[in-house]
Amino acid sequence: VYLRWNSRSAWMTTLVSGLLLAILIGPPRSLLFVIPYGVLGVQLGYHWRHKASWLISLPVGALIVTLGIFFRIWLLSWMAGEDLWGYLVAQVVQLTDWITNRLLDFGLLGLGAIGQLSLGTIQIAAVAMVFFSSVVYLFTVHLTAWILLERMGIAMPPPPQWVQQILDE
Template sequence: MNDSNWVDSDESIHHFSSQPSNSKNLYSQPKSPKFQQTLAMVETAFLASTSSLIWLINTYFPLGIILRLFFPIPIAILCLRWGSRSACMGWLVSGLLLTVLMGPIQSILFITNYGLIGIQLGAFWRKNISWEWSIFIGAIISIFSFFFKFWLFSILTGEDLWQYSINQMTSVAEWLFLKFGTLIQPSFLLVQFFTCLLIFINSIIYLFAVHIIASMVLDKLGSPITRPPKWVQIILDY
């Protein structure tokens, strides 16, 4: 097996050696390429297992939003440290682990949503792209993943779940309008638009929270992400 497939290039070595010197930082001193390749494989296996374990724990012992914020972070760390190639390997290994542990459906749900978001976030952080673009692109991926999930479950159940959900939301909207004494009947298209808008806003809020958590955690690990906007820095007392 060619170990070099796990690391994009020697760019990873320069990425770490360019960080501020710290006696506690594993990457403060340059290491040989062989050491870097071995370390990349070890971290890929460890972080892929970590992401699978977080998903597994949250499935059987749901803790609300707490663990959900960490779903994409292990894969993002891989991409941030070793590049997209290692991140894709970790993404694939996570999917295989979840397939064995929980079945293919749970595996598909993870890799098509949080796995892809993790790769995207890591790639953007590695290139020092602003939070605004990182969150926006991540939200778009999240929306596509959401509709993919609806499409998948519609196939499995033999029902058009999106149509059913929109019909239910339309009924609720009509009931609310009647309660407020308004005879307006919301159109099916309008309900779909506001549903997509709410999904997008929810994704924006979620990804912003992920950025906050990643900023605090990865700073401690010596692999800082892109610096937050000024107003966020003021809130966090940067």
Template sequence: MTIEPAQEPLDEDWDSWVDADANAATPVTPMAIAARTEPKGPLALVETAFMASAAALLWLVNFFFPLGPVLRVLFPLPIALLYRRWGPRSAWLGAIVASLLLFVLLGPTRGILFFLPPGCLGVLLGCCWQRRLSWGWSILLGGGLETIGFFFRLWVLSVLLGEDIWTYLTAQVTGFLEWLMGLMGWLGQIPLSTVQAVALVTIALSSLLYVLVVHGVAWVLFRRLGTPIPAPPEWLQTVLDLDAA
């Protein structure tokens, strides 16, 4: 009876088994994706500079040739794309660089007004999309930040002009409500608290609508760039006539 010597495992098989086990033990989570997409080398730096320049250029073109909401919906998208591709560090760096560019070209006011809300909104939306949050949550968070940014712009303009623009805004809302009540045949004086509540609700709704449009544009553009955002709800896909990603 002969005893055959035990065969040693091949080095290649052992290495492949270890690699396969290590890959299987690594969970694919949004945090892991973000960790892998942190800035790595000159490519991230070049793309950050390019996206920051693109965001500043959009703001600059809209300043000299105002096209209404057409370009405004694109303001946060370059920063959000930086977050999706390279993580939060590049996104914050892009927002700061774009603000500094506008600070030099148009003055400190425009640079500050770009950082909040468009720059911060781009970082927030990029974070929401990276973590695969639903459209409801990302629109709610983005709408809240946009509302805060509206009042921040209102405060900055009031300081620069030396007038209370909020008082002017409430006066316009009062005139609209009085005209509406006149059409309905109602008479009476509208309380100031009611006017301010209507103005606040109007601002919040317009902010939510703006962020919804930004989501729709990003849903179309980011798919073509290979970094799709979470799919919209089914009822919204029907409205947009888009297929789920």
């Protein structure tokens, strides 16, 4: 909406979408949509309309998605009465153990080289993994939007040169 009209129209569309979703699926679930994806849509429209580079819109969008994921974890934890952050941290611990075991199997690490990771390190790894997945998601959204909007005749900033080279081959 931001690409065709303006900021006010984009925010009104986000608000109306959130209100319609609140009627259809309830207020908590509509918040789960509006917080990351509604705000992300307005942000992407703003950056694309002002011809901001992908190197600007990708990290800003990834930060919005990452904060939205943590908002989702908080809201769902509150609604369920469970600590979902603890589940995420447990999954990161299992992943780091698996990676460490693979590195030991290939002889890239010596036995006892890592030891037990601290809780702070695990939580930083969890945040980094969420941010990385947000960057991958946003890159896919940018690439898809660039291909589709280009065919529709709507101007959008071009991708970085290395992406254009991959697409041209």
